[in-house]
Structure formats: C-alpha cells, structure tokens
Amino acid sequence: MAEDITLIIDGVKLTVPEGTNVVDAARTVGIEIPVFCYHPRLRSVGMCRMCMVAVGIPRIDRDTGQCLLENNRPVISMFPRLQTACTTLVSPGMVVMTSTDEVKRAQRGILEFLLTSHPLDCPVCDKGGECPLQNLTMGWGPGTSRFEYHNKMHFEKPVPLGDLILLDRERCILCGRCVRFQDELADDPVLGFDLRGRDWHIISKSDPPFDSKFSGNTTDICPVGALTTTDFRFRSRVWELRSVPSLCIHCPVGCNVNLDMRHREVMRVMPRENLAVNDIWICDKGRFGQHFVESSERLTTPLMRRGDQLVQVSWEQAFETIAERFVAIQRKHGGTALAGIAGERLSNEDLYLFQRLFREVFGSNNLDHRIGTPGDLPDDDIGVMLGVGSGTSLVTLGKGTTVLVIGANPEEEAPVYLLHLHQMVKHGGELVVANVRPTKLDHSATLSLRYRPGTATQLVRGLLRVVLEEAGTKHLSQKTTGLAELRAALNHPMASVVSATGVSEDDIRAAAHTFLQAENAVIIYGAEAMAEGTALSQDLGSLALIAGKTGKANNGLLALLPWGNSRGVLDMGVRPDRGPGYAPLASAAKEREGAGGRKAAEGAVQRGLSAREMWNGVVEGRIRGMYLMGIDPASAYPATRTALEKVDFLVVQDMFLTPTAQMADVVLPAAAFAEREGTYTNAERRVQRVRPARPAPGDCRPDWAMVQGIAEAVLALLKGTDEEQGTAKEPRKKLKGKKREAPGGAETATESPGPSWGYLTASEVASEIAERVPGYQGIAYTRLANAASRGGWGRQPNESFYYGGTCYRNSEGVGIQYPAPAELSGAGFSLKPREVETTSASGGDTRYPFLVVTQRLLYDGDPFLRDSQLLAHVPAPYVAINPSDARSLGVQAGDRVRVASVAGVLELAARVSDEVPAGCVLIPSNLPGAPLSMVQTGLQTRVAVSKVGGRRE
Amino acid sequence: MVLNDTVSAPHLAYKMDEFFKHESCGKCTPCREGTYWLVKVLHRMVEEGDARAGDIETLHAIYQQMAGNCFCLLGESAVMPIKSALNLFPEEFEALVHEKDKRYG
C-alpha cells in the first residue's frame, strides 16, 4: 500500500497517497490546475507547460535531518522556477501555490503562445462548446493576443489519419495525448510525431493508416478539435445534442455510452464513465457501429405471408394468426413440437418472457440462443458459479494482481478489456497469456505460453498440479467434492504435459506460481478456450478454487461470451437444459408452480432440444412451429435453410427483413435497443439499463411486448374454447409475494401460466425477474439508475479540465453486479474433471491432415454493422495458413484454396501467416457468409486443403 | 562566435534566435511557439525595416513568458540573446523603431 502524504495546496491541507501528482492532489480538494497534455490515464510528460505552479518543500536541517522550524512552522524553500504540476509528485510537507501572480502570468503566457498557432475556427469546429482550449482561455487566458500576424499555421485540412479519424493540423496543440493513448493503453503505436519545432505534427505510421480498434477515443481526449471522426464531423453543434444514457450491446463488456441525439437521429456515440466496466473508453465498434438503428431498411409493420409475398397486416391479425397456428400445432403434436431461438443482443426482459412463453404457455423446453452449427460452444455455467466477485473492477487492477488469459483474444472479443489489461500491466500487475497463436496481448504479457491446438485442458491440468502441490486442499470448503477424481486425472508425469502441450515445465511452474502468489487473480477465457469443451472451463474453475482465487472482488473467472447479453441469455434460462438462474428444469418448474402456475406438464421438466437438435427435429417432422427472436440462422448458418423452409409455421421477430425473415410466415418488427427500456447483463454479471433515445420507426414494438402479445393471444384462444375471448387482456395486477392468481383455466395439456401477463412496462418484467430469477434478487429497476457510489476515483467538479471537454460523467446509473454463487456461503463446487471431448470427426485421418483453429473477429459478418463505415474493415472470407504448410501446398497469399472436411467443401482466399501453427488452418468463425459453418464437423474440425486454379490478382 | 562592434544587437539576437527556433524540438509550448514568435518579430524589425512601436514591449513579453517555463535548456537558452540584447542595447531597438517612424513620418 502506498503511504499517505500530507501537503498544502493554496493553504488547504490535504492527504493523498504517495505517488500522486500535484494536479490530481489539487483536484481532491476542488482546486483546478489547468492542463492540456496531462491525462490521468496516461503518463505525465510535461509538454504543454500549462500546469505551472509554484512549489516549495520544507528546508531540512543538515545536522538533525529534521525540518527547520521558525516560529514553530517549517521553513519552506520555494523552487526558483515554477514547476509543472503534472510531473511533480507530492512529497511530505510540500507547499503548492496555484494562483500567484507569477503562476497566472506563466499560464496566460502559455495560452497566448498556444493561440499564436491556433486558427480559432471555433464557429466551424466540432469541439466548439466542449473545448478545453476555449474553456481554459476563458478561465486562464489573455483577453487579446499580441500576435498580429495573418500567417498563423496553415495546412491543408483536414488530413485523414485513417478512414475514421481526421487531423486538423492547425488546431493541434501537440499535447501528444493521442500518441500516448495509442502507445500506452491501446498498445497500437500507430501514431507518431514528424519533423520538429513548429513543423512538428502528428502522423499515422501504420498501414493501413490509424490501424487500431480504439481510434475514436483519441478524439475524446484530444483537448482541441484537432481530431475529429468522419462519423460526426460537421454533423451537429454539441450544444444541440441531447445525451441519452445507454449501453453498447455488441460485446460482453457492456460499455456504458451516451447516445448523443438530435431529434430522432443518433449523431454520435460517446463513452459514459463507469469505473467498473469501461472506464472512459469504448471501442470503435461501439462508437461507429450503431447506425443500424437508423437504417432505412428497418421493418416498420408486422408482415404476413400470402403466397409468395409478405404483406402488411395489423398487430391483431399477426398475433391472432400466430396464436391460431401455434395452438393448432400444440393441440395436434403437443407443445414440444414448438421451438424457439432468441438472439444474444436482446434484453433480459425479452428473454425472460420468451422462455416463459415456451415453458409456461407451450410447455416446451425447446429453447436455445445458439444457431445450431456443429461448432456451437457449450453453455458456460462455471463462469457464473466462480465468476469474478462483486466489486471487481478490471480498471483499478495493478500491482499484486495476476490475470491469466487463456484461449482468448480480448482485442476481438471484448476490446475494452484489452485497454484495462494494458493498464493493469502498466500499474505493475502480471499478465499470463496462453494461446495457440500470438495475439496482441503477448506484447504486454509477463509470460506467454504457446500451447498446441487442442491441448489447453492439459496445460491447465499442468497448472493445477503445481497449484495443488503448493496450495494443498485444507482451505477448501466442506462442500467441495471431487478432489479424488481430480487428483486421479492429474496423476501423470509433468513430462507428459510438457510433451503434449509443447509448453516447458519451467513456464508451467512460473505461470502457476504467479497465479498462486498474487493477491488477486482473474482468469479470462474466450471462444477459443470454450471450443475445447467444458472440460477446460471446469478445470479453470478448479484452478481458481484451489488457488483460493474465488468468491471475492477481483478474483474469479471471466468468460468472454460472444454478445452484449450472452450472460443474460443464460441467466434467463433460454436454453434447453436449465431454467432461469441456472436452475435444473424440475426445480424451475416447481418454482413456477409456487408462483401460481399449475402442476408442470411433462414437457416442462424434460430437457428440450438444442438449436442443433431443432433443425434435425424440423427435418424429421418433430418440430412444426418455430419462433425466432433477434436471430438470423439463414445467414449465420446457411445449412438451416432447408429446415427453415420445411417448418410448418415460422415466426421471425427482427429489426430487418433478414434472409431468415424472408422465409417466415409472420414477421414482427422489433424496436432497437435505442428505442426502448430494458436490462442487459455483461460478462461480469453487471446488470445495466438502456433507455429510449428515439421513437421506434413505424409500428415497431420492444421484443418483450411482442412475446407478450403472442402469449396473450394464445391464452385468449385457449380460454376461448370455454368462454368468449378477450379476458386475458386485463391489465396486469400488481402482484406481491409468491401468491399469484393464474388467469382463467386453460384446459390444455400444457402447464397453465404462472403469473399473469399484461405487463405494461419493461420495468414490470424486470421486477418479476428480480423476484423470480435466482441471483437477480434485489436488482430493482430503479436502482440501476444509481450512480452515486461509483462515480470514479475522487472525481472533482468540472470534468472538462481533465478530459477534454467531453462529458463522461455518469449520473445515470452504473448498474448492479449480482454476486457469483461462489461468494455466497454454502455454495458447493465439484472439482471432478470432465471428459476431454475429442469431437474431431476424423481425427488422425490422413485425408484431412489440417486442424481448423478459429477465432472471433470484432469486425465480422455482424448484421448490426449495417450502414457503418466499419463495413470497410470487414475482411473478405479467408483461410490463413502457416508459411511452411503453404509452401508444401504450393499456395501463396491471395490464391484460392479448397478447404474440405467430411461435412463439406469451401473455396476461400488464402492468407499466409506465421501466426497460424503449422498443421493448422485458421478460419474466423463469423465471417460474412459464415463459411466456417459449411465445413465444421464439431468443436474441432479436420480439413484437407488444396490450391484451386491460378492466382487471383 | 566572433563578432566586431559593427554587428547590431538586434541583428545578433535575430540570428541567434533563428538558430534556436530551428533547433527547437517542438515538444513544449513556450519554446516552440516562443522562438517562432520572437524570430517573426525580429525578422520584421531587422530584415524588413518594419519595426513598430509596440514591438519592444512584445519582445520583452515573449521572452518573459518563455523564461523558466520551457521543458529543457534549449528554450531557456533562446531567452538569453534577446533578453541581453534588449536590456544591454535598448537604444539599438529604439533606433529601429524611430528609423521606420522617420521614413514613414
């Protein structure tokens, strides 16, 4: 722990931790020292000289080593020159004066100097209105300039630094924040300075230019309007904007954003500070990838199939038809002939009601959120059980922390976490990276382990062995079982781990030690790890548990699931084998009974079909009706088209007329996240809220409301067999406790509905989730708007002096992290290892000599990238081959190659890269057109590769 | 550096600060902008014969705003020539201003 240091600034006595600089210290007592180049997240460089202050330190008596005193007060000797506060660290007894005449003169002088180069085109400058240079000039600057030349700096402007960011050289004050951000936090050192003196200027050094997924952040921290985005430039004056707090739903980080609106238009997306989530950053997908909301191709009305055509219909018609058809199927074939798949960027409310509809109304557990490809990842449960403790904040980690990143590429899977990890290393934390191929994290890693594809589980068992030897098991709770089985699984010599994984014993031991000895330790695992099957995550859980790194803040597992609400999907139980809150189906059904439902129908306690089984089910005639909400299998897994064509009745609910929707019988138009209320749960189990920023186009409704529309229509129909229809639409009664009355006696084979429907708002659904979903207790919708307790680290008034005028303040809610089961006393955990799945269809088959390794890309075939400039960054489908393999195949970069497995054949452009291990080919999982799904045979796929035809280009 | 007494102080300051302007790395504001501005004014006074009434005061202000505020010694060194010239040979600067005044009445 850093020691506390007491000093005096402008006569105010204050105490701050050792290592604090004078700017930050002053801010803790509300004293503002103007800065340009200093930024609290970046190294201090003392370049702009704006933060000059007068500094003195106590004079020390050489003989006694004590402070010299005069009238009982320490004698202060002032430094002869002013000091830059941003580079001056506090020291005991220091005296700082921030507004002497000398200081004021110096600050005024610096501002005058800066303005000699500055164009002052405020009226046309995007930064105008939130510009620190404007603000500081008002507060500290001279009224007029004596620089009477008309030859200020003149450059061609703007110069593109990349396709997203423009540089206005005239406005740049050369503070270097952008360069340091790219170097230090993004670790994409793509910007630099060129020439010197007054010709000194910012350039992009990379090819393609400004090649970074974080480029937009530089425009936020640029203290002037020198960096602007092509996305926002000249679109609006900032004071015309209305900021609506929201979230980015593109990845599991769940960055807090403000949607800056003008009327109905999202003019720009800005980060909203949340120290527990995204700090003050967002990635470029979050910033530039939200234009789908305003696409002119949005659906606006319900559509229904009439012959070959989808025609507009009213909501009543749509719901009635859906109800009739679903009920008919249910009566004839049973509720289990119905199946539903929901997307992972829908809110918890949508998902919760979706599974209610299936489980309670249809009596079916045929629910999934996956698309049903052979490579579908197993659901991640351990990441919740032993998830990072509540209060975890990756942003604040540093010395004493070890983070193990295994089988993950945060840059592509959860970009903002990459920034946090870099910052953690900067602050003295240890980063152990284990992967089959290099990722950007290796650069900052303390230790990089490169294991052979498919051997991650063995590697982790190696780590487990060391940790078990050293940590013992005495500290494990009584409820921990399976130790004997674990020991048995570890019972082979280290040498075999080494030879299987290709990682040296020294490295394995070093990694295990770093992990074990850390005060705090987090394990981050991603798609590539999950593709090794659940054996790996199980063992990662055991590793954390035995090392004692679970159940407390900044310790535990962090799974990088694919999308913004992938955790919520699992929490809400949109899966065939578990109910809400990971409850086994039987207890989930019991809970529903308790909540007012009737005895569960048989279908409700039997494991349902997974997406993969559903497609087969359709082909075999077991599944007759499907409801797809916010998911587009026809694009993401083209092989599903046969099933989609065959299914008797298909309802698709989406924002767009996707290829799947084009095959539907009824299409329901969904409101976008920016047009509605709802909650999302991020990778760290933080439940956060979105708010409507704009009216939904046309007749669009939030997804939960459409699920409810269907539920009510179905219930009305079922009830209508006894009495006249219509009663199910009574307004929902406020229900307290668990006693709820089920509306009407639905005399069908299915379980009768539990709590009534008729929710009027998303928050009513959220309250029910808080009541009924294990883990979500106490997550009251209104509390999600609390921000008071987590406003950052001693934030001071007037943020603009820190952050470049851009308001990051979060006064609209930082969300609530629900506790991981491991934090609650009484939680048991089994260490029993799971079978290592060897899913490779033709392992060892010489006809298919290559193993496919895969990765997720941030800029991929995601339909949400519609209308975004990022589309230009989405690569054409490709397969990457190791140079030595390429040579023996006679393949050169750009060649077309044939990739064949037992499942199918594919033609792709080849890339040659030594990042791909020999004997493997890399095909990203979510490229446009989903090529990978065409050859995949399971979690691991073996393929043959050959060159076709001549070279392209 | 070898000089005889025919070299005018403003000219000397101008030449020396031009050197510093050229050498300035550009990293800190006072040096980058200060040397540029100094040279700008001196160039006009010395080379263009266009010295104005406020120039002397401006020159004083510029070096004062630089002095003690630069990141490294280069900026501080750039202060010395103009500061000494202004303070030791004020009459030579005033002469430049008067000359011009005379010329244009």
Ligand code: SF4
């Ligand atoms: S950067 Fe600031 S001071 Fe400069 S033109 Fe833009 S708004 Fe005006």
Ligand code: SF4
């Ligand atoms: S572009 Fe902006 S952030 Fe970068 S050096 Fe210039 S003023 Fe600073």
Ligand code: SF4
């Ligand atoms: S890191 Fe993820 S949540 Fe954050 S802005 Fe990027 S895509 Fe969105």
Ligand code: FES
């Ligand atoms: S020198 Fe301190 S803020 Fe720039």
